Amino acid sequence: MVKEISTHTIWELLKTIPDPEIPAISIVDLGIVRKVYFEETTLYITVTPTYSGCPAMSFMKDEIIRHLELQGITNCQINTSLAPAWTTDWMSDEVKTKLKEAGIAPPSAEINCPQCDSKKVQVVSEFGSTACKALYKCLDCLEPFHHFKPI
Template sequence: MTASQISSERIWQALSAVPDPEIPVVSITDMGMVRDVQVDGERVTVTFTPTFSGCPALHVIKGSIGEAVRGLGVQEVEVKSTLTPPWTTDWMNADARERLRQYGIAPPAPAGEQLITLEAEPTRCPRCGSLNVRMTASFGSTLCKRLYVCDSCKEPFEGFKSV
């Protein structure tokens, strides 16, 4: 099959099955990382924005995008990453936020218009729902998360940063 025989909708559907390599319960489209899909003759170009400019999974994401599109039978695939505009947690869909919570990661609050926050936003425990939590580390298992402990249920958990 050639690129010209595949709709951009079919490509978006294939990309929706590509998991975030660091948080497998959400896809790269759930996270809002895929910015554009273009079909031009026999070539497909996918542009994505990583969640952080120094994301250690950048090459894995790029490879997974190419693999998903080639899996549709497209031979010419270009995958571009862009940092402009920078990714924001506002691009995540609501379903992704709920799956993060069910997975045990506190979802981020909307980032809104603020460019920088000096204090972390209120974080709700994903297990018991309490706001009686305290941050124990500014960085979790990945740069996009913080570590917390809930003082109500005593469980440690990670919280996704709002950016």
């Protein structure tokens, strides 16, 4: 039964799983899903965690398993690959646009306010709501926003 499901279908399914920390983007957008393949009747998914020790990682694995089970796919093996290390370069420009629309400054050396594009921004805290994001404040529109730290 599992063999009738293509890896393309699996990728499409994974694209519907939101990142627990930034629901505007999916775990595929985030770039953590590296490989999807079948061996015999087992589905293998290779994921690379974003920041080491990111507490969201085990939650994401559980989410993947839960979504697959809803489709009747129970023989799934999730492997974690640490090399090459995840980098924000794996995010596409499309994803960076989605982040900006969600009010989060995308990872880049130059930080602009996602609301008004002002370059006059000030860091409030290097550690925002999560370790991956820093809290900034725009000195023009005075809106606080998160910056996804580039790594």
